[in-house]
Amino acid sequence: xxxxxxxxxxxxxxxxxxxxxxxxxxxxxxxxxxxxxxxxxxxxxxxxxxxxxxxxxxxxxxxxxxxxxxxxxxxxxxxxxxxxxxxxxxxxxxxxxxxxxxxxxxxxxxxxxxxxxx
Amino acid sequence: xxxxxxxxxxxxxxxxxxxxxxxxxxxxxxxxxxxxxxxxxxxxxxxxxxxxxxxxxxxxxxxxxxxxxxxxxxxxxxxxxxxxxxxxxxxxxxxxxxxxxxxxxxxxxx
Numbered sequence: 001x002x003x004x005x006x007x008x009x010x011x012x013x014x015x016x017x018x019x020x021x022x023x024x025x026x027x028x029x030x031x032x033x034x035x036x037x038x039x040x041x042x043x044x045x046x047x048x049x050x051x052x053x054x055x056x057x058x059x060x061x062x063x064x065x066x067x068x069x070x071x072x073x074x075x076x077x078x079x080x081x082x083x084x085x086x087x088x089x090x091x092x093x094x095x096x097x098x099x100x101x102x103x104x105x106x107x108x109x110x111x112x113x114x115x116x117x118x
Numbered sequence: 119x120x121x122x123x124x125x126x127x128x129x130x131x132x133x134x135x136x137x138x139x140x141x142x143x144x145x146x147x148x149x150x151x152x153x154x155x156x157x158x159x160x161x162x163x164x165x166x167x168x169x170x171x172x173x174x175x176x177x178x179x180x181x182x183x184x185x186x187x188x189x190x191x192x193x194x195x196x197x198x199x200x201x202x203x204x205x206x207x208x209x210x211x212x213x214x215x216x217x218x219x220x221x222x223x224x225x226x227x228x
Contacts, residue, residue, distance in 0.1 A: 097214060
């Protein structure tokens with residue numbers, strides 16, 4: 001159980017366009033989802049935390065107008081990279097924690113989305 | 119999020135040998151977790167150790183936690199080629215946020 005999927009798994013887009021990445025919890029309801037970014041050979045950096053039905057909380061240095069996060073349902077969160085530029089090329093990973101794991105601090109990670117901006 | 123440190127950055131060992139990697143974190147934690155990541159893939163949760171625990175075992179994995187030094191270690195015994203991956207520690211605060219270390223890349227040679 002506790003499977004998280006991401007779509008697409010990879011995407012190439014042109015500079016200036018927007019890209020939407022979906023994160024879904026397949027077999028549980030995710031009250032909180034997290035979005036991370038990982039550059040090559042580096043660690044994961046938390047970008048934002050989103051709770052279902054409320055605005056996302058962004059980490060310092062992350063532009064909320066550039067990285068739009070929507071968590072409209074208990075099983076789906078989306079990250080939209082607006083006006084993408086080559087420096088936004090990265091591996092984006094989401095994770096989810098659900099009501100059932102409220103006290104366990106466990107997060108379940110998606111497989112990641114590789115974004116390349118040309 | 120604050121990034122902890124891990125050492126070594128890279129480790130190359132022979133199959134059958136043990137691999138040890140260390141992690142330090144900066145703030146008080148509720149628990150610390152270790153993850154594995156194969157190249158270009160998502161994270162696989164390995165083990166969680168709570169702040170009131172000092173040592174935990176899971177199969178070939180042994181994790182220690184020293185909250186006074188804000189450090190943890192992961193030992194993989196009898197390594198296999200399939201253990202080749204990057205390993206990350208993640209300190210978890212009471213607000214459920216994970217703060218990842220820099221990672222250790224482990225290569226197990228057959």
